[in-house]
Amino acid sequence: MYWLMKSEPDEVSIDDVLTMPDRSVEWFGVRNYQARNFMRDQMQVGDGVLFYHSGCAEPGVAGLAEVSRTALPDETQFDAASPYHDPKATRDNPRWFCVRVRALQKTPLLPLSIMRKVPLLQEMRLLARGNRLSITPVTVDEWSCIKTLLQAS
DNA sequence: GCCAACGTTGGC
């Protein structure tokens, strides 16, 4: 399957991940049940990932990545010092899970503003009115379209 | 900084 995963570049950018060991990072900090369920129940090793920068001056797809490990409990939920701490989570009954994501390459930025204008992308979950999900599925057609756009730029 | 949209919480 294919996914789009949002990250704030001030927190973890595509450049950051490319400098990490194995060029990969735990996708910690997701605290939304729908996004959690995608990671826990559906994401498989090898799934394609559009690495999206959000909450920044120019939001958009900034790189290509892949799922490199299926979901495990998100350690930050147990860490009282973490902003992602969840007092209701226990080791025996974890609430939050995260996959590991390996960056493959940085790409020229494909801005959200451009994606909104591409006819083939109009049905993207990302573009749906009021969408706030930080992880959204991407269809095969959308994936192909975006890869073409990235190569063209 | 604003604010629309949505998710979660908690009283009832």
Added chain:
DNA sequence: GCCAACGTTGGC
């Protein structure tokens, strides 16, 4: 189970 209040997301 309802729903008002509140908090968060995230583009602009």
